[in-house]
Amino acid sequence: MSAQNNPLKENPAQNKNGRAGWFQTSSADCADVRKANGSPWRLVLLGAPGVGKGTQADLLDQRLHACHLSTGDLFRAASKQKECDQSPAMKAAMDHMRRGELVPDATVWEMVRERTDCIRCSSGFVLDGFPRTLGQAESLKQLMESEKIPLSAVVNYELPLAEIVARLSGRRTCEKCKAVYHVTGQPPKVEGVCDRCGGRLFQREDDRPESITVRMAAYERSTAPLIQFYKSLGLLVSITATGSPDEICARTISALETRTKIAV
Numbered sequence: 675m676s677a678q679n680n681p682l683k684e685n686p687a688q689n690k691n692g693r694a695g696w697f698q699t700s701s702a703d704c705a706d707v708r709k710a711n712g713s714p715w716r717l718v719l720l721g722a723p724g725v726g727k728g729t730q731a732d733l734l735d736q737r738l739h740a741c742h743l744s745t746g747d748l749f750r751a752a753s754k755q756k757e758c759d760q761s762p763a764m765k766a767a768m769d770h771m772r773r774g775e776l777v778p779d780a781t782v783w784e785m786v787r788e789r790t791d792c793i794r795c796s797s798g799f800v801l802d803g804f805p806r807t808l809g810q811a812e813s814l815k816q817l818m819e820s821e822k823i824p825l826s827a828v829v830n831y832e833l834p835l836a837e838i839v840a841r842l843s844g845r846r847t848c849e850k851c852k853a854v855y856h857v858t859g860q861p862p863k864v865e866g867v868c869d870r871c872g873g874r875l876f877q878r879e880d881d882r883p884e885s886i887t888v889r890m891a892a893y894e895r896s897t898a899p900l901i902q903f904y905k906s907l908g909l910l911v912s913i914t915a916t917g918s919p920d921e922i923c924a925r926t927i928s929a930l931e932t933r934t935k936i937a938v
């Protein structure tokens with residue numbers, strides 16, 4: 675992606691975490707490689723659309739110093755490219771996304787594979803929104819085995835459907851730094867303006883009711899089976915996603931630490 679079309683690159687003040695490197699493919703240097711204390715955390719976050727994976731990935735990024743890597747962010751950034759710069763596969767991916775459907779595995783894998791350096795990064799990573807199908811999970815497993823990089827854990831966030839829909843319908847996202855707000859739960863100080871960078875807040879196209887229904891069905895059909903997949907690999911950590919984002923993050927870290935102590 676060119677700097678011109680890269681929303682994070684346009685605003686160097688926001689280029690402070692590994693998300694910038696993730697946006698620019700593996701040829702880019704990570705803007706802020708922070709060395710983790712001890713072994714780096716390499717996490718996958720699972721859970722239905724709107725459960726709060728992105729919010730938790732941001733908090734875990736700050737607290738565990740592992741970069742937040744979101745495939746949804748990659749596709750949203752790609753959708754800002756001029757149409758003539760988009761490949762046919764990417765145009766098709768944008769159509770899937772607008773309707774709330776999953777992007778085909780081959781397109782997703784191409785984008786992730788181009789960023790293998792982010793997976794190798796010594797700071798670790800928090801994968802948000804990937805893998806989302808058994809095929810993607812198998813591809814990730816093979817890549818990590820060939821790189822001899824073990825996953826630390828897979829965190830599965832659980833929340834009743836009614837609360838998920840309320841979270842999604844009130845979500846607002848910063849067009850520049852991707853910070854996420856909620857109109858009532860986590861409002862910005864000034865309505866419509868990002869607290870972090872002053873960017874404009876917008877409502878995602880796929881947060882319309884008709885797309886939400888399609889996304890939930892895609893989750894049940896394609897992503898929920900990953901819970902059993904990772905359980906059978908002994909990696910699954912289930913977390914109740916009720917309470918404030920800070921409470922959920924503390925619950926996550928405590929569960930991860932307990933798991934690490936047991937494994938030692």
Ligand code: AP5
Pocket residue numbers: 721722723724725726727728729730744745746747749770771772774775776777778782802803804805806807810841842844845846854855856857859860880889915916917918919922
């Ligand atoms: P993606 O961006 O990954 O969307 P998603 O999985 O649907 O997840 P969301 O971003 O909607 O929700 P979230 O769980 O991150 O919740 P958030 O923290 O924002 O993917 C979008 C699309 O891209 C897909 O539909 C697909 O088309 C495509 N795609 C991406 N990856 C793909 C892949 N691997 N394969 C195929 N296709 C792929 O929180 C939601 C709201 O709740 C916010 O307003 C937030 O402020 C609020 N909130 C969060 N926590 C709390 C809390 N504790 N209390 C109250 N409110 C809270």
